[in-house]
Amino acid sequence: MPIQKTPNIWFNGKLIPWESATIHVMSHVIHYGSSVFEGIRCYAQPHGSAVFRLPEHMQRLLDSAKIYRMELPYSLEELCAAVVDVIEANGVAPCYIRPIALRGYGEIGVSPHGSPIDVYIANFAWGKYITGQGGADVCVSSWNRMAPNTMPALAKAASNYMNSQLIRMEAETNGYQEGIALDVNGLISEGSGENVFIVRNGVIYTPPLANSALSGITRDSVLTLARHLGFTVVEQALPRELLYIADEVFFTGTAAEVQPIRSVDRVLVGDGKVGEITKKIADEFFSIANGLKSDRFGWLTPVKVNAAETVTA
Numbered sequence: 001m002p003i004q005k006t007p008n009i010w011f012n013g014k015l016i017p018w019e020s021a022t023i024h025v026m027s028h029v030i031h032y033g034s035s036v037f038e039g040i041r042c043y044a045q046p047h048g049s050a051v052f053r054l055p056e057h058m059q060r061l062l063d064s065a066k067i068y069r070m071e072l073p074y075s076l077e078e079l080c081a082a083v084v085d086v087i088e089a090n091g092v093a094p095c096y097i098r099p100i101a102l103r104g105y106g107e108i109g110v111s112p113h114g115s116p117i118d119v120y121i122a123n124f125a126w127g128k129y130i131t132g133q134g135g136a137d138v139c140v141s142s143w144n145r146m147a148p149n150t151m152p153a154l155a156k157a158a159s160n161y162m163n164s165q166l167i168r169m170e171a172e173t174n175g176y177q178e179g180i181a182l183d184v185n186g187l188i189s190e191g192s193g194e195n196v197f198i199v200r201n202g203v204i205y206t207p208p209l210a211n212s213a214l215s216g217i218t219r220d221s222v223l224t225l226a227r228h229l230g231f232t233v234v235e236q237a238l239p240r241e242l243l244y245i246a247d248e249v250f251f252t253g254t255a256a257e258v259q260p261i262r263s264v265d266r267v268l269v270g271d272g273k274v275g276e277i278t279k280k281i282a283d284e285f286f287s288i289a290n291g292l293k294s295d296r297f298g299w300l301t302p303v304k305v306n307a308a309e310t311v312t313a
């Protein structure tokens with residue numbers, strides 16, 4: 001879906017017109033992928049709108065920057081306030097929010113220290129990321145996720161998404177909606193932009209972060225909700241073949257939200273219908289995100305924009 005532009009983008013502490021948010025082709029980030037970013041959703045509420053887990057996302061941005069030794073000149077509080085400001089100035093909700101910190105125009109050598117750090121925050125309307133009635137058809141990718149000590153998987157850095165693009169393109173070329181990547185040891189890692197969950201015999205499994213997975217905020221939300229709903233949740237290394245004998249499989253992610261998976265490599269997951277546990281967790285997730293159930297974990301930051309429509313399961 002083409003980007004739906006809005007009037008303003010937050011740039012280094014002020015709002016600038018969307019068209020002015022451009023960078024020079026010789027910027028460090030263009031050549032070496034030197035940026036870290038976030039993806040956040042703002043949901044419709046019965047009255048107004050609210051950003052889902054804003055401080056956690058902005059803390060992850062700061063963490064990604066720290067891993068890459070990028071010193072951002074903004075505090076967590078300032079970054080959170082900037083997100084609220086740009087959403088309210090644009091008056092667009094529900095929306096997706098894309099903060100990005102990048103190495104700009106300075107020097108062309110690989111060492112990034114001579115290039116300035118610029119921070120931008122955009123927000124725009126964005127609907128479903130993975131579509132498909134009754135669940136997505138996915139494959140196991142021939143591409144592995146990054147090996148430990150190569151590209152840091154815990155940093156949400158643009159460069160990691162070259163690997164994600166290979167996974168996603170291969171899946172689409174072969175008629176699937178998304179790919180699941182294994183880690184360098186052949187154990188389940190994650191989707192190109194999602195964490196993976198498996199349900200078998202009533203137990204919910206997800207790979208630990210050490211299997212080269214991003215520390216997903218939705219992953220954390222689902223782990224919390226599942227435990228509160230009384231399910232047993234296990235974070236452990238998972239072999240590929242568990243995907244073929246699982247009762248339920250689903251993705252989590254800010255873009256994908258809670259996304260049921262119908263088949264893996266053309267093998268039906270369970271009976272091919274959305275599983276009971278997946279549905280319970282998705283319902284709980286969307287009820288809280290959309291303000292239909294109490295925000296008992298303190299996950300919502302209100303913004304003063306009347307939402308146009310509700311994003312649901």
Ligand SMILES: Cc1ncc(COP(=O)(O)O)c(C=O)c1O
Pocket residue numbers: 039164190191192193194195213214215216217218219252253254255
């Ligand atoms: C590679 C990858 N894994 C997992 C996720 C899910 O993370 P989150 O739930 O924080 O969006 C994302 C999306 O940001 C991602 O790009």
